[in-house]
Amino acid sequence: MLPIGALLAGCAVFSLFLLLQGKSPAEFFALVYRAGFGTAFSWENTLSRAAPLLLAALCVALPARLGLVVIGGEGAIVLGGVGAGFAGVLLSGEPAGVALPVMLLAAMLLGALWIGAIGALRHYRGVNETIASLLMAYIAIALMNHLVEGPLRDPASLNKPSTAPLNEALRVGTIPGWNVHWGLAFGVVACVLAWVLIDKTTWGFAARIAGGNVRAAQVQALPVGKLILSFTALGGAFAGMAGFFEVAAVHGSANASLAGGYGYTGILIAFLARHNPLAIVPVAILLAGFEASSGLVQRRMDLPDATVLVLQGFVFMAILMSETLYGRFKVFAPERWRTV
Amino acid sequence: METDLGYWIIPLAIIGGAIRVSTPFLFVSLGEALTERSGRINLGLEGTLVFGAMSGYALAHLTGSPWLGVLAAALSGTLFGLVHGVICSLPKVNDIAVGIAMMILGMGLAFYFGKPFVQPVAPDLPAISFGWWSEIPQVRAALEVNVLFLIGAALAVLLWWMLRATRVGLTLRVVGDSTDAARAMGLQPAVIRTCATAVGGAFAGVGGAYLSLYYPGSWNEGISSGQGLMAVALVIFARWNPLACLGAALLFGGAGALGPVLQSVGVSEGYYLFFAAPYVLTLGVLIATSSPTQAMTGAPGELSITK
Numbered sequence: 001m002l003p004i005g006a007l008l009a010g011c012a013v014f015s016l017f018l019l020l021q022g023k024s025p026a027e028f029f030a031l032v033y034r035a036g037f038g039t040a041f042s043w044e045n046t047l048s049r050a051a052p053l054l055l056a057a058l059c060v061a062l063p064a065r066l067g068l069v070v071i072g073g074e075g076a077i078v079l080g081g082v083g084a085g086f087a088g089v090l091l092s093g094e095p096a097g098v099a100l101p102v103m104l105l106a107a108m109l110l111g112a113l114w115i116g117a118i119g120a121l122r123h124y125r126g127v128n129e130t131i132a133s134l135l136m137a138y139i140a141i142a143l144m145n146h147l148v149e150g151p152l153r154d155p156a157s158l159n160k161p162s163t164a165p166l167n168e169a170l171r172v173g174t175i176p177g178w179n180v181h182w183g184l185a186f187g188v189v190a191c192v193l194a195w196v197l198i199d200k201t202t203w204g205f206a207a208r209i210a211g212g213n214v215r216a217a218q219v220q221a222l223p224v225g226k227l228i229l230s231f232t233a234l235g236g237a238f239a240g241m242a243g244f245f246e247v248a249a250v251h252g253s254a255n256a257s258l259a260g261g262y263g264y265t266g267i268l269i270a271f272l273a274r275h276n277p278l279a280i281v282p283v284a285i286l287l288a289g290f291e292a293s294s295g296l297v298q299r300r301m302d303l304p305d306a307t308v309l310v311l312q313g314f315v316f317m318a319i320l321m322s323e324t325l326y327g328r329f330k331v332f333a334p335e336r337w338r339t340v
Numbered sequence: 341m342e343t344d345l346g347y348w349i350i351p352l353a354i355i356g357g358a359i360r361v362s363t364p365f366l367f368v369s370l371g372e373a374l375t376e377r378s379g380r381i382n383l384g385l386e387g388t389l390v391f392g393a394m395s396g397y398a399l400a401h402l403t404g405s406p407w408l409g410v411l412a413a414a415l416s417g418t419l420f421g422l423v424h425g426v427i428c429s430l431p432k433v434n435d436i437a438v439g440i441a442m443m444i445l446g447m448g449l450a451f452y453f454g455k456p457f458v459q460p461v462a463p464d465l466p467a468i469s470f471g472w473w474s475e476i477p478q479v480r481a482a483l484e485v486n487v488l489f490l491i492g493a494a495l496a497v498l499l500w501w502m503l504r505a506t507r508v509g510l511t512l513r514v515v516g517d518s519t520d521a522a523r524a525m526g527l528q529p530a531v532i533r534t535c536a537t538a539v540g541g542a543f544a545g546v547g548g549a550y551l552s553l554y555y556p557g558s559w560n561e562g563i564s565s566g567q568g569l570m571a572v573a574l575v576i577f578a579r580w581n582p583l584a585c586l587g588a589a590l591l592f593g594g595a596g597a598l599g600p601v602l603q604s605v606g607v608s609e610g611y612y613l614f615f616a617a618p619y620v621l622t623l624g625v626l627i628a629t630s631s632p633t634q635a636m637t638g639a640p641g642e643l644s645i646t647k
Contacts, residue, residue, distance in 0.1 A: 069436055126632035130383065130436055131573050135623045138566050142616035149612065267440060306451030306561075313445025317427070320438050324430040 003272055003279075006322035010315030017310065023301055035296040036289025044179040048250075050288035051180075052077065054187030055242035056266025057284055058194055059115060061275040062235035063129070065198055066211045066228055068122060072133030073239040074263025075140030076114045080107035080243025082144050085163040085254030086152055088247070092167045099170050104244050111240020112233040114140065119232030123225045129232075141259050148255055162255035172249040183245030187284075190238050194277035197234075207231055239263065265291070268316050287312070349478055350601060356482025357597020358590050359489055360555045364389065364547035364564075365589035365596075366492040368571035370499060371543030373580050375421075377503060378536035379516040379529070379642030380428060383439025385544040386568030387446020388420045392548025394454035397559035400549075401462035409462065410488070410549045417545020418538045420446060425534030435644060443568075457559050465554045488550050492586075495543075499582035512536060516640035544568060570622045577625045579638035595621045 015025035036046050059073035084107040091099035118136060121127040147163075154164035172182050198204035207227045210217035217224050242262060247254050269287055273279035294308045368385050375382050392413035400409030424442050428435045468490070471483030503509035515522040515532045522529045547567070552559045574592055578584035599614035629636065 069440075071440055121627060121630075124632060125627055126630040127626050128576075128630070130440075131569065132623060132626060134566070134569055135573065135619045135626075138619045139616050139623070142612050142619070145615075146610060146612035150610070264444065268444070271437065304452050304455040306448050306455070309444065309448030310452050311448075313441060313448045316441035316444055317438070320433060320441055321427055321430065323434070324432050326432070 002322050002325060003274055003319060006319040007272065007315055009322075010318035011311070013314045013318065014311045017314070023303065027301060028297060028303075031297050031300055032290055032293040035293035041179075042289075042292065046285060046289045046292045047178075047180045047184050049292055050285045051183030051187045051249075052242035052246055052262040053265055053269055053284040053288055054184075054191055054280060055238040055245075056262045057269035057273065057280045058190055058266075058277060059111075059235040059239035059263070060267050060270035061273065061277060061280060062194060062198075062231045062238075063115075063119065063228075064211075064270060064275040065204075066207055066231050067214070068119070068228065068232065069130045070115060070118055070133045070232060070235065071130060071267050072115070072118065072135075072137035072140075072263065073235070073266050074259060074261070075133070075137035076111035076236045076239035077243040077246070077263055078137075078140045078144045078258045079114055080111040080240025081247045081251075081258040082147055082152070082163070082243075082254045083107045083110040083240070084244040084247045085166070086147075088166045088170050089152075089164045092164075092170065096169050100172065100248070103170070103248060104241065107240040107244035107247075108237040109240070111243065112237040115236025115239065116229055116233030119228045122232075123228045137263065144254070144258065145256065152254075154253065157253070157255070160255055162251075162253040165253045166248065170248065171252060172245060181245065181249035183242070183249055186241060186245070188281055190241070191277045191280050194234075194238075198277065203227075203230075239266075265312065268312050268319075271316065272319055347605075349605060352478055352482050353601040353604065354594050354597050356484070357601055358594035359482075359485055360593070361596040362589040362593025363486060363489045363492055363550045363555075364567045365571050365574060365592050366489070366496070366586060367547030367550065368544045368568050369574045369578065369585040369589055370492065370495055370582055371417075371421075371540030371547075372572050372575045373540075373578065373582055373585055374499065374512070374543070375533075375537045375540035376575055376643055377516045377580055377640055378512050378533045379519070379640050380425075380435050380533045380537060381439065381572070381644060382421065382424050382442070382537055382540060383436055383569070383572060384420065384424055384442025384446060385439075385541070385571065386564065386566065387443040387450070388417050388541050388544040389446075389548040389551070389568035390564050391420065391446045391450040392417050392545030393552035393563050394450040394457065394548075394559055395545070396549030397462050397552035398454065398457045400553055401457060401460050404463060406463050406465045406553050409553055410465070410546055413545040413549035414542040415545070417541040417543065417548070419541070420545070421538035421541020422534065424541070425537035428537070429530040429534055451561050454559055454561070458561075462553060462559070464557055465550070467554070486550070486554050488546070488554065496582045496586040503582065513640070516642055518641055544571075547571075566619070570618060573622045573626050576636070577622075577629060579636070580640060581638065592618055592621065 018025045018028055035042055056073045063070040084103040087103040087106040091102060118129050118133045121132055122129040149161045152163045153161050174181050175185055206222045210222055210224050210227050246258055251257055265287055269280055269283050273283045290308050294305055297303055298305055368389060372385055395416045396409035396413035399412040400406045424438055427433055427438050465486055467484045467486045469484050471480035474480055515529045519529045551563050574588045578588040595618040598617045602614055603611055
């Protein structure tokens with residue numbers, strides 16, 4: 001229940017912040033409700049935005065169960081998207097049944113390699129994974145800019161350099177009966193699978209032991225290195241999958257829109273969900289609703305688009321401060337920071 | 341006078357660029373070195389830097405004085421540092437995670453309040469020309485050194501001396517190396533760390549003011565490209581030594597200048613890849629200096645990233 005209290009506390013501080021500027025918090029939250037959850041249309045909009053957030057949050061939550069703070073999921077999303085876009089161009093003549101799985105695999109593989117490399121650096125070289133992951137996110141974005149403006153650029157994309165647009169047949173459609181793309185279903189399934197992995201399998205149990213106390217895990221001869229590599233790589237694969245859906249279901253080609261900040265919102269979601277994959281689903285939908293309402297809030301209340309970022313910052317601070325209220329901790333034990 | 345420097349222009353421009361680009365690195369890394377010597381890590385300096393850039397630009401625009409802008413940036417940085425310091429003093433709160441949250445909050449607030457200042461023009465900080473002896477315009481341009489860089493360099497020496505030879509420096513080092521030893525001496529580690537984080541935040545704010553008031557010299561939402569974060573890694577590279585921070589900042593500044601310099605001489609191939617040079621360099625340095633088996637030399641004992 002503490003995370004909900006922290007969420008409310010963060011919203012309360014944000015309300016105070018709005019009041020200080022003579023803006024009405026009641027109007028703000030009413031607009032968020034209307035634009036995010038008020039109608040069937042706004043629900044569809046929110047859920048479409050939630051899809052990449054679910055996957056980006058998993059990229060933070062999975063390594064966090066081992067005590068690693070990996071915050072560079074943005075890099076895996078971006079590279080996954082470029083990989084999927086490029087594979088889609090190469091396979092444009094193939095039937096969707098062949099091309100789409102290959103694109104998805106390419107995206108997941110790139111994401112897994114990118115975040116897995118951070119796990120490997122952590123385990124084999126003792127490199128701090130938080131800083132390394134953020135640096136690698138910047139490198140990934142630079143790589144994407146290089147690729148979509150250079151070797152992979154579609155000459156027809158003038159104002160916004162992109163890879164060649166995907167063949168219509170290779171676009172991922174919507175879930176039947178809904179105007180929400182399949183990324184949502186994949187995201188929810190990924191969260192459930194991650195929960196099963198962590199809570200119901202021996203491998204996940206071993207990871208939780210290693211996350212709780214590395215020394216204890218080593219005494220039990222648990223393969224700490226393999227755990228770190230597999231969890232970071234899996235998280236990266238999910239982030240790469242988010243990139244695939246952004247390209248195949250939303251944008252239709254890989255371009256700079258991929259670096260849309262999903263990776264960073266994912267960090268907040270994972271922390272709010274206390275790195276529990278099942279809790280990620282409602283939290284991601286809630287934050288997606290906030291983001292979906294950003295446009296309406298800007299127009300109606302004359303607030304800058306950074307308003308949602310401010311709200312996220314306050315909520316994030318509140319959730320971290322609430323950590324001090326817990327009796328015991330899973331993620332933030334100091335032993336975890338000691339080099340393995 | 342027309343002088344054809346040919347490809348000599350590249351090293352020259354890199355030296356000039358290194359001095360220009362390194363100043364924010366220098367200030368953030370000095371602040372971070374101070375904070376980390378007290379045993380805490382503040383990853384939120386990226387947010388502080390961006391907010392410092394915004395508040396400095398805003399106040400310089402409103403008052404017409406760039407130095408008041410720098411002061412505002414330092415004050416807002418102090419405030420951000422205080423918040424980080426106080427929250428991290430609560431038991432069981434993780435300083436790295438709070439840093440990430442402060443980064444998001446700092447950027448959010450900066451973009452929120454900075455929206456009206458994207459268009460207006462603010463006065464620049466003054467620079468001193470050390471190139472008067474040369475007739476070549478490129479040399480003159482390269483040796484145009486901003487006052488803040490000189491202040492930063494002087495601060496590096498001062499901090500180095502302070503940590504080495506003064507009571508304040510010794511107190512800071514004791515707190516950073518062993519909480520228990522500090523307590524035994526009757527010191528209050530939480531208070532000292534909060535102060536060190538606040539001063540570190542002030543430095544980062546000044547670094548941000550340099551970005552918006554001198555180079556690149558305007559305020560927009562893309563003003564920082566991770567300098568605040570790279571500076572954290574740079575401190576590790578500099579082994580928590582303020583003098584080494586100066587050298588490391590110049591090196592990173594040179595790497596950061598590579599992209600624009602090559603573009604200015606017409607090399608457009610792989611332009612974005614050169615932009616990644618500072619990040620690759622930072623990562624390379626981190627990999628080279630980390631070790632899975634032993635603590636880093638010179639590392640404060642209480643620092644969470646090296647324990």
